[in-house]
Amino acid sequence: MSETPTNGGEGPLMLLSAGFSDWLASADTSISLTTYQAGRLFFIGRKADGGVRAHERLIEQCQGLWTDGQSLWTSGLYMLWRFENVLRKGETTPAGANRKFVPVEGRVVGRTDVHDIGLGEIDGARRPIFVNTLFNCLATVSDTASFRPLWRPKFISALAAEDRCHLNGLAMDGTQPAYVTAVSRSDVADGWRDRRHDGGVVIDVASSEIVASGFSMPHSPRLYDGKLWLLNSGTGEFGTLDTADGRFTPVCFCPGYARGLAFIGRHAVIGLSRPRHGGTFSGLAIDERLAEKDTVARCGLVIVDIDSGNVLEWLRFEHTIGELYDVAVLPGVRSAEAIGFKSNDIQREITVEQR
Incomplete structure (x- = not known):
């Protein structure tokens, strides 16, 4: 495939495969992603002329992301943010986007290291369910506290701000949390770092039982097409997990530290990162796999x-x-954008609820 450089007039330079824009058009979708160290919420869609447009907003330590194309939840350093699309059907922005996400709610949850986010039903209302990594639990927002704990692995003996097992991934089954991933089953502060190579587990939330183990820093479990999909990030593998016998079947190798997974049709969209050498990502099996394939880790999709x-x-x-x-x-979305927190737009974008 040939490379097409673009920055869409906004954001960092990207290299694209020659058919990337055509794929967006054929799938009738755009893509949203979050960055971690660079602190950005990104939207990648199509311009009117068929080119690729990238739009970004700065959100410090932006990680978890959930959207149905109308609402969008994402996490920041110590916040959970909810955005809502304010465009009606057929409307577009001056730049041609047919989704315009405006921040309407911010929840201060503290530096709890929020990872994956889902939207569930709690006490008859739809609320965010998020992985609270610092406290090793699933949690939701609270009207009186930083968060409300909902569930924690049974090997975690106490609710403490110690990031013991590095709980990170969440697979939702409709409005209910179904499976989670953790880097280990450690029950001591920061114990997960000692088990990065093979201590990873997948846990059934309903039963609290470990259904599979032996992973290297697993992330992004997702239920799709009747299967549980998973990124075994430390080995660079994307595959499926049989929860009955715990067998993981790789589908492909990812040329980067895989984290972030979404599906549309018969296609998976997978996020890749460059490892932090000398730190959390160092010394994993993916390093050898990349060397065997005579390549280096990439950051992208x-x-x-x-x-x-x-x-x-x-x-x-x-x-x-x-x-x-x-x-x-974002199926059916050609291009999306969001209002920033520090621009004049956020002061002027005033909407009235329609009943």
């Missing part, structure tokens, strides 16, 4: 055919951004 395991299209960030955390697809 790969579009994978889930039936064949072939990479159909790709996107790479060439500078500024080295890590992604989460990705989401």
